[in-house]
Amino acid sequence: MTYANRAADIHAAIDIEESRYSAANPASKSMFEDAGSYLPGGSSRQSLYFDPFPLFLSRTDGSGVEDVDGHAYTDFTGDMTAALYGHSEPAITDALRDALSNGMSYGGPHAHEVALGREICERFPSIDRVRFCTSGTEANLIAMQLATIITGRRLILAFEGGYHGHMCNYLSPGMPLNVESCRMVFAAFNDIEDMERVVAEHEDEIAAVIVEPMMGSGGGIMADPSFLRALRAAADRTGALLIFDEVQTARFSPGGMQAIWDIEADITTLGKFFGGGLNFGAVGGKIRFVERLSPTHPQTVMHGGTFNNNVLTMIAGYAGLRQVATQSGIEALNAMGDDLRHKLTRIATAKAVPFQAGCYGSILSLHFQNALPVNPKQIETPAALRKLYHLFMLNRDIYITRRGAINLSFAHTEADCDRIADRFETFLDSYGHLIA
Ligand SMILES: Cc1ncc(COP(=O)(O)O)c(C=O)c1O
Structure with missing residues (x-):
């Protein structure tokens, strides 16, 4: 034919x-x-x-x-x-029904955000502290913002076809973007040589490398572990931070894709199912990378967010992790x-x-x-x-x-x-x- x-x-x-x-x-x-x-x-x-x-x-x-x-x-x-x-899922719907009997939208800190935070820190060896937000997009924006502040550099290396959310959408080349405070440079996904070429061009300027361990919206393409290891090495060599966007891949093991390949990210972003089916985003990492989000840090990065610790999300997320995603x-x-x-x-x-x-x-x-x-x-x-x-x-x-x-x-x-x-x-x- x-x-x-x-x-x-x-x-x-x-x-x-x-x-x-x-x-x-x-x-x-x-x-x-x-x-x-x-x-x-x-x-x-x-x-x-x-x-x-x-x-x-x-x-x-x-x-x-x-x-x-x-x-x-x-x-x-x-x-x-x-x-x-x-x-x-009954574990989640039952927990939500119970939660509703105590009212919604507390508007103050509560035990449920601590419980979910502890659960995430215990699952991911690379996460000492986690900040909740309301979407994967927001988590990635915060991660890139932190990287630029910590390193004092403005370039972010991302991969052609990557999707990190609405304002970090690299599916369509030339899409007017997006993250005002930093500039993006791109390399081909799963191509170590191309990545090294871009890194060599901008050696001292790259604040962070952001990557999905499995390109989700870009077509469902696994990152080769050797590629991720090369990113880890390039980040170590140049002083850039390695951001793993595990919004989709965190489901593959309790510690995400990074646990499966035994590669530590500097900053990890989470989303989607971690909220048990409700709006969710989170950015976590070693204390030295996320401490700027502390309200008492002398150079704090102000991060509000009305629904960051929404009690229903925290309860649904915790119930799902503890009772189902074991x-x-x-x-x-x-x-x-x-x-x-x-x-x-x-x-x-x-x-x-x-x-x-x-x-x-x-x-x-x-x-x-x-x-x-x-x-x-x-x-x-x-x-x-x-x-x-x-x-x-x-x-x-x-x-x-x-x-x-x-x-x-x-x-x-x-x-x-x-x-x-x-x-x-x-x-x-x-x-x-x-x-x-
Ligand atoms: C890998 C990845 N990162 C980030 C996002 C954005 O998450 P959200 O839709 O919660 O903003 C998505 C959404 O599809 C995603 O697949």
Whole structure:
């Protein structure tokens, strides 16, 4: 089949799946149109938008979500990894119910923030002190701010395709940025030579190197441990700080990706699931790196934040870590992800469809190509094929992101994994011939 024929066939298949999707979801369509009168583009969170219109959800439970047209789905978006505990983990909902009986929004320090802080410090050897905030974006901004203040330098080295939040979004080259007090320089992800080139160019100017140990929004690409070690060495050599953005990867072990590879970050940022499903961000590190956030430090860096120690977040986060995201719980969930990865790979191999299931443990990134990408430029799966796969799955009770990532949660069961594997197989039976 020629490339042009294949592209035309993919578009014809999209037309079929899109018509079915639109016909099945009139309430979502109408709500989306209505939303456009009040919210820019009908959206509060652009990562949830997809064409022709996103599903509007009405409720969630365990590993499932329901939409306003009355369809039930097995959810593999996992709220973009934030819903690690599923959507209604009893340890968390019970703790929240109890918490509500003592009122909300204390507006003063309380024991629950200390409990969560202690838990995080005990899990991460590189974290002596942690400051809470309200998002991963904010945590990364604080981390970069601290690095510039501590080192007296203004450059931050980040990686092409990295995503550290709204104001630190390096997915789109040339995006007007963002962090006013520092300047960014970029190197290719997983490319030690390119990183060394940029470091050599700016040797004494780099305040920090910021990296995701697994590029999440950039396509679900693991950092090679040798690359992370090279970053550690470059930071040590030049006096820059190494910031690990573990907003997504902290789920892979109690001490995050840094514990798995045995590499200590200077500053670690956390987010998403650590709040038990509520708004969360945190920045932590050795005392010498985060002490400036102390209100009694003579050169304190003022950091307020109305909801930093929100009591519901602190309680939900603590309950999740203590009762669910234990060492054994995390190992079991990673094993479930590995099983699913093997299952999908076996199905694709049997049908001779080019396919790679990347990432680690409980996060799977799917690529319809022969080799696993090691940087975003190597992602070859055409956008049209991703759209076809996405609509196909939505039409068959599987809720996933357009990128096709699978984010498992503690609520998922073997039956859920079998269900997505079954739909995956049906997809390849229907459209596998369109995948080059
Ligand atoms: C690795 C990483 N860092 C930072 C962020 C930003 O977190 P938030 O959306 O809480 O601001 C995200 C969000 O997707 C992320 O994946």
